[in-house]
Amino acid sequence: MATVLDFEAPIVEIEAQLDELRNLPGLNSDQMNKEISSLEDKLAKVRANIYKRLTPQQKVMVARHPDRPYTLDYIQNIFTDFTELHGDRLFREDPALVCGMAKLDGEPVMVIGHQKGRNTKENIHRNFGMVNPEGYRKSQRLFEMADMFKRPVITFVDTPGAYPGIGAEERGQAEAIARSLMVMAGLKVPMITVIAGEGGSGGALAIAMGNRIGMLEHSIYAVISPEGCASILWKDASYAGKAAEALKLTSKDLKELNIIDEIIEEPMGGAHRNHPATAAKVKDFIVRNLAELKTMTPEQLFEDRYQKFRNMGVFAE
Amino acid sequence: MGIRDFLRDKVQKVNTPDQQRKEIDEKLWLKCSGCGEINYHKEVTKALQTCPKCGKHFPITVREKIDIIIDPGTFQEIDENLKSLDPLKFKDSKKYPDRVKAAVKKTGMNDAFVSGIARINDRPVHIGGIEFGFLGGSMGSVVGEKIVRLVESAIEKNTHVITISCSGGARMQESILSLMQMAKTSAALVKLRQKGLGHISLLTDPTTGGVTASYAMLGDINIAEPGALICFAGPRVIEQTIRQTLPEGFQRSEFLLEHGMVDMVLHRQDWKSGISKVLEFFG
Secondary structure, three states: OOOOOHHHHHHHHHHHHHHHHHOOOOOHHHHHHHHHHHHHHHHHHHHHHHOOOOOOOHHHHOOOOOOOHHHHHHHHHHHEEEEEEOOOOOOOOOOOEEEEEEEEEEEEEEEEEEOOOOHHHHHHHHHHHHHHHHHHHHHHHHHHHHHHHOOOOEEEEOOOOOOOHHHHHOOOHHHHHHHHHHHHHHOOEEEEEEEEEEEHHHHHOOOOOOOEEEEEOOOEOOOOOOHHHHHHOOOOOOHHHHHHOOOHHHHHHHHHHOOEEEEEOOOOOOOOHHHHHHHHHHHHHHHHHHHHOOOOOOHHHHHHHHHHOOOOOOOOO | OOHHHHHHHHHHHOOOOOHHHHHHHHHHHHEEOOOOOOOHHHHHHHHHOEEOOOOOOOOOOHHHHHHOOOOOOEEEEEOOOEEEOOOOOOOOOOOOHHHHHHHHHHHOOOOOOOEEEEEEEEEEEEEEEEEEOOOHOOOHHHHHHHHHHHHHHHHHHHHOEEEEEEEOOOOOHHHHHHHHHHHHHHOOOOOHHOOOOOEEEEEEEOOHHHOOOOHHHHOOOOOOOEOOEOOOOOOOHHHHHHOOOOOOOOOOOHHHHHHOOOEEEEEEHHHHHHHHHHHHHOO
């Protein structure tokens, strides 16, 4: 059974009615067809109404939807010949971050993305998409390898944040993220980032320094989770809704702040409703921007990325 | 209580009213929050606000930290006019601009970062640091921009860079813009490295979150203040995640040294000589 978010209840109700009608014996009467098509119209309207008016907190729920497409789904729907590459060569493999070689319309590229699980067992294996230092050291290694062999890098961001644990601190979570930023800043190949679900702070940024950044319509990206922000500033995690508004974490906000380049439209009702249709839009974004970046020299690509991040920030002088 | 304290107590009890006596006590004597020993105030000042008995480092301002490191009177501030705006119109229990205003009044600074050009043993350097007293030393757009300008100026004038960190991490009131300062400051250090110039990062109590996870951990040499909390996720966050109490000394400077994250832990009295040696090596 698919997960239903509470504000989606009216949609699900009409869908159930439709299912019931379609399964009735003695179908195909004109009356029946009319009924079905009017319900279908109603469904489209209700869905559009709800999804056009999502509050920031509702977007947080959609971004975290357990049926939302994850990195491996995008890999399957966008690329061919994916070969996963493992390990940081220092400590161990981190399954919360998937890395590998793949082909995009026949061209070799490096793909890197957070990976959440679909159920408890998978989530324990994937650590809920929360990466440890060894994961970031794996991606650093592969960013550098892509750079060495002049292959473009495509990253998919979807994490609650870098893992906050004893081992992570002992092995230098801060250093691992910091070094990742430096490695990405130094790349002389095209890099494209897709904010696909949850953009959770430093753990997201550690793979998100693309020359071009696209963000799925209902994804979120902020410096802290709404719950974390609420518990610090309001001293009460139940203010998460208010914090979600204050943090300006929606794709529309981030486009206005010039943090992302493009909002990637989701199918009506959210990406979780249709993985292939979502992937098609994401692919279009990647292919278009990659073509543009490939006209640049290595030095231009480096400088383009440097200037992009150099200019982020708002202040008075 | 030592005999000196005992006699002083007796004498003062005779001569001064209670309130006045308390004030004199506080001026002359200081109880160490680390070892509990009573220290003569002048001794603590002479030891650069550290406990002469146990070596505990008491908080000082960023300007005091800079003064410990550089040749006296050589600091020329740069970029002092940068001020925070409120691009997100952020409001929790207070409005962000009101928080900034209060911090400006409290610290006399325009934002949490002070930077400039100075000399260390007559060698020119670029040096800048975060003031914790200004909104917990959080890194917003101004702090990020000033760090990048410090690095850019160092590249232009061909000097090494020293940063002094002391921060609760990101400035939540600037959300995503604050996060991007991590990318921006780290990227600037790539350019510094390309020019063959060095970055010495001095991490003081506390250095956490997005500051640790960006430029502060990216020193060619990382130096930690003794006993400082230096981490990515704060102890409270970790305890909530794993539901265990953390071991004694976890995420303190000495722990970081043991785990290979910093090159050395240096007492304030050794900052200048230690940094000078590194600068000499950098050439």
